[in-house]
Amino acid sequence: MTKLPVTSSIVSSAVVGALVGFGGTLALIxxxxxxxxxxxxxxxxxxxxxxxVMAATSGYLSFRHxxxxxxAWSTPGAALIGASSGISFEAAIGxxxxxxxxLTLTGLFRPISDAINRIPKPIAAxxxxxxxxxxxxxxxxxxxxxxxxxxxxxxxxxxxRVFNASLAVIAVLIYGLVLAFLLxxxxxxxxxxxxxxxxxxxxxxxLTALIxxxxxxxxxxMASQNLPGFAVLQTDGxxxxxxxxxxxxxLASLISAFFGAHSSNLAAITAALCTGPDTHKDPSERWKSxxxxxxxxxxxxxxxxxxxxxxxxxxxxxxxxxxxxxxxxPFIGAxxxxxxxxxxxxxxxxxxxxxxxxLGLFGIGSAFWGLVGGLLAxxxxxxxxxxxRRLD
Numbered sequence: 001m002t003k004l005p006v007t008s009s010i011v012s013s014a015v016v017g018a019l020v021g022f023g024g025t026l027a028l029i030x031x032x033x034x035x036x037x038x039x040x041x042x043x044x045x046x047x048x049x050x051x052x053v054m055a056a057t058s059g060y061l062s063f064r065h066x067x068x069x070x071x072a073w074s075t076p077g078a079a080l081i082g083a084s085s086g087i088s089f090e091a092a093i094g095x096x097x098x099x100x101x102x103l104t105l106t107g108l109f110r111p112i113s114d115a116i117n118r119i120p121k122p123i124a125a126x127x128x129x130x131x132x133x134x135x136x137x138x139x140x141x142x143x144x145x146x147x148x149x150x151x152x153x154x155x156x157x158x159x160x161r162v163f164n165a166s167l168a169v170i171a172v173l174i175y176g177l178v179l180a181f182l183l184x185x186x187x188x189x190x191x192x193x194x195x196x197x198x199x200x201x202x203x204x205x206x207l208t209a210l211i212x213x214x215x216x217x218x219x220x221x222m223a224s225q226n227l228p229g230f231a232v233l234q235t236d237g238x239x240x241x242x243x244x245x246x247x248x249x250x251l252a253s254l255i256s257a258f259f260g261a262h263s264s265n266l267a268a269i270t271a272a273l274c275t276g277p278d279t280h281k282d283p284s285e286r287w288k289s290x291x292x293x294x295x296x297x298x299x300x301x302x303x304x305x306x307x308x309x310x311x312x313x314x315x316x317x318x319x320x321x322x323x324x325x326x327x328x329x330p331f332i333g334a335x336x337x338x339x340x341x342x343x344x345x346x347x348x349x350x351x352x353x354x355x356x357x358x359l360g361l362f363g364i365g366s367a368f369w370g371l372v373g374g375l376l377a378x379x380x381x382x383x384x385x386x387x388x389r390r391l392d
Contacts, residue, residue: 013279014292021072021267022051022300023170027322028135029073032081036092038260040309044197046260051301052198053252053264055294061248062290067238068275069290070229071249072267074221076334079327080131080213081262083358087209089260094203095214096262100254102218103263107246123374124223125337126348127216130355130370132331139324142317150321152179157325169326176318185315201260212368219371221263224334229266236275237283240266347378 026047033043050073061069077099081092143150156175161168180186226246233240245266253263274289338348351374359366 007280007285010280010286010289011292013274014289015296017070017267017271017274017289018054018293018296018300019170021054022297023173025073025075025078025323025326027173027319028075028078028082028326031319031323032078032262033089035082035084036087036089038089038092041197041199042089042201042260044309045199045201046262048198048301049256049259049261050264051297053256053261054297055301057249057252057264057294058290058297059294061241061245062287062294065241065244066284066287067233067240068271068279068286068288069233069240069245070267070271070274070293071264072225072271073261074217074225074263074265075327076128076131076220076224076330077217077263079135079323080216080220082323083131083134084213087206087213088204090202090204091206091209092213092262093201093257093260094205095209095217096257096260097203097254098205098210098214099218099221099263100250100252100257102215102250103221103253103265104247104250106222107243107248107250110243119219119223119375120344120347120378121223122338122341122344122348123351123371123378124219125334125340126351126374127355127370128220128224129331129334129338130352130357130366131220132327132334133352133356134358135320135324135327136331137324138320142320146315146317149179149183149185149315150317153318153321154325165329169322172325173322176322177314180314180318185318186313198259200258203258216368216371217263221265224330225265225267228333229271232267232271232275238275344378347374347381350374350377 029047029050030043033046038046054071054073057071058069061071084092087095139150139154143154153172153176157168157172160171226249230240230242230245249264249266253261253265256264274293275286279286279289335352338352339345351370353370354373355366355370357366359369
């Protein structure tokens with residue numbers, strides 16, 4: 001018989017993890033929605049569906065396997081969507097469905113996961129870094145335009161992260177909201193009638209969107225979220241049920257895509273708040289944090305539409321600054337991974353340069369071409385080295 005009572009440390013860890021994950025990246029979801037032309041109600045459905053998925057998958061997987069399995073939406077995936085251009089909301093939905101299908105197949109069929117694992121990690125990291133760079137640079141572009149509003153937020157971020165890096169983005173968001181209201185930068189908005197929003201959307205399976213957005217979305221979700229998430233669990237002494245996690249989150253991504261949501265996956269940074277000894281001294285008790293985490297997201301789902309309405313009324317410089325600052329740490333991790341191995345640095349830098357350039361060919365975005373260019377350079381270099389070795 002499983003004992004369900006939880007300690008205050010389990011509750012606090014789960015609540016902080018959920019609020020950090022939600023509040024720190026909600027601005028990024030709004031920016032992603034705006035990039036594909038989504039309306040306020042469509043973005044509200046997007047956020048509500050994501051919150052419901054976090055609640056269901058974290059609660060189910062943690063209860064099923066009795067380990068703290070914390071899920072999240074794909075932050076680098078949202079950044080990838082936000083950096084896209086020329087893709088309609090319906091085509092984006094098609095790309096989300098495609099990515100969800102690929103994630104599900106990865107969990108169901110081992111050969112697919114083995115093929116993904118053969119993609120050099122520095123190449124995948126460099127592709128992600130190229131996507132994230134645009135958001136980080138946008139912070140300082142907005143600083144040049146509205147320095148009196150943006151500079152104080154940057155300073156708050158620099159100070160708070162010295163004491164608690166995980167809460168730095170939340171502090172910036174709260175400070176930015178207060179400052180925006182005080183300076184009269186918030187447009188008129190109403191929270192009435194916006195407590196819950198969930199709508200069904202028919203996808204448009206546009207080939208260029210499937211290749212240019214759906215495939216890179218799948219790859220960055222696997223390489224930048226799921227793999228680090230597995231590492232977090234292993235670091236804290238757990239043996240993650242890899243195929244079960246991938247299958248459940250993949251199916252959830254596939255279903256929620258029809259309600260506007262992009263990919264969900266295993267959490268990494270927020271998961272670390274719920275899987276370590278600070279959550280509970282006994283590792284066998286920490287799984288309960290997944291249940292509490294899921295309950296918090298269930299509550300957030302009820303208010304998701306209202307929060308989207310609020311964020312849509314905020315100045316663009318606030319959204320850009322919060323999103324960009326939130327992605328600095330993932331950008332550092334991606335660049336570190338890209339340059340970690342000397343033998344693959346050239347191909348990684350080539351991947352990064354092509355992706356960051358915004359190159360678009362045949363209607364397909366730069367993330368895909370960055371991956372193609374990097375793999376081509378990597379394969380050519382390795383192949384020629386092997387030929388020369390045999391000639392010697």
